[in-house]
Amino acid sequence: MSNKKVPESTISRLFLYLREITELAKINIKTISSSELGDRTNLGDAQVRKDLGYFGQFGVTGAGYSIADLKKSLEKILGKDKKWNVALIGTGHLGTALLAYSGFGRHELDIVAAFDADAKKIGKKFGDITVRPISELEKLTKEKNITLSIIAVPAAEAQGVAETIIKAGIECILNFAPVSLNVPEGVKVRNVDFSRELEILSYFAANKGNGRETLK
């Protein structure tokens, strides 16, 4: 196991590998080679081995990786052996879609509280979650041991909400608002920005056939 800094892109790919072998485990496949896994994720064999190499030696020379073992190791590395409680701020169209999104449940990531600034939305129920005023965020964070947060509010409010989140003691933010958040050192933000992604695609559409389509 190397001591070098692990690129964030490696972490991101590890989740991809884990996702893939979880599917394979379901259909009872026992082993996989780096080249097979590289093909399935469109990433190549060397990338797979390099990424895993940051965390140890998981394979058997000549035979590949045991799916059961690799799955267990990746889950440990990626923190999937623990449960993570998530606060959702903003219960508009997107927020409620996220509440309904089954994908999170499967992954030991659990939205345990929802907040909104709009008085009309307070008290609304989504499954077993009741929408609360943002003023209660700090209290709930302590009570429910919340470590992750999702910002799904309009752009204009996102920075303020981020500050409230940080004051409440949460240090990880998934931001859906299309703004660049300013946060202190130590706070980790990841942005999900649909319209920008779609815009980037439109850039490629605009530049098809003028020599830029090979852009990578």
Add this chain to the structure above:
Amino acid sequence: MSNKKVPESTISRLFLYLREITELAKINIKTISSSELGDRTNLGDAQVRKDLGYFGQFGVTGAGYSIADLKKSLEKILGKDKKWNVALIGTGHLGTALLAYSGFGRHELDIVAAFDADAKKIGKKFGDITVRPISELEKLTKEKNITLSIIAVPAAEAQGVAETIIKAGIECILNFAPVSLNVPEGVKVRNVDFSRELEILSYFAANKGNGRETLK
């Protein structure tokens, strides 16, 4: 203007710059320096200048960039002076949230048709869009001049849907399903994967304070 290949990350950041100066234009600010713009986007002045440098010279030495001019130039470069028609496939929670999402309209990106495999959803109306069976995708693509597509279907169906999209002649896909799509050369896919983003955050939460938090 350099002839070198433009990194995709540059394109992505150009949209960020454009977003920022569009806000500034609204409040009647006339010029901005690379360092100011770099601060506002948390990207640094050199990055701003380098990114713009791929496409030409837009600034005035000693004075910075004219916001009106830069805005116009970026819009041209990024294809925002044209209109792009988008097909949405999948009208579950996420799909309907996307239909309702006002962000797209503002950006010359327009969802003009929605499709679903579920017979029960066919005919449903969202605003002025009626949900259609996927079998009509190809026809509608021609009729409405659709160039971009959004996949918002369950993971298991995403690959099949992608193939239908490509057969219909659409070459740009924004994929919300948590799978690695396999597409032929020339087709551009971008993935938006909430649960992975949230999982990556949980990795950081899991590794706070053990020397990995400086990971970048």
Add this chain to the structure above:
DNA sequence: CGAAGTCTGTGAAAAATATCACAAAGTATC
């Protein structure tokens, strides 16, 4: 108009990331 200050554009350097390529270590087969 000249001096002091500001800010761009861009090569060069550094850092980060991905790919190659191969020795070493295993497996499979006969």
Add this chain to the structure above:
DNA sequence: GATACTTTGTGATATTTTTCACAGACTTCG
């Protein structure tokens, strides 16, 4: 158990991307 394959783990290399740093160009102000 020897031979032919297969596949890992990892230095070395290549590529990509970011950051630095400064000459040259323009502005501002007295």
